[in-house]
Amino acid sequence: MTDETLRLTARITGVVQGVGFRYWTARKADELMLKGTVRNDHDGSVLLVAEGEPSEVSQLTSWLHSTRAPGRVDNVDFEVSEATGEFDDFRIVG
Helix, strand or coil, X not given: CCCCCEEEEEEEEXXXXXXXXXXXXXXXXXXXXXXXXXXXXXXXXXXXXXXXXXXXXXXXXXXXXXXXXXXXXXXXXXXXXXXXXXXXXXXECC
């Protein structure tokens, strides 16, 4: 991990549960060599934490906002911060 590694924390709302959203998000994160987690939240949203190089974090953010993401994404609330390095891989949790 480099000093430039970033952490994306996002809450995705819309029709994002029961449509393969976590699976395809994990596949995209793996493709981009990101580490972190994605999980469903009780309110129907999906929570995502991903760490990696800035260009890959940016690509994931763009993908989340695109029509290529499964279901129907209404909104992506996200923040970018310094990575913590706590993840060994990318996993679907919960």
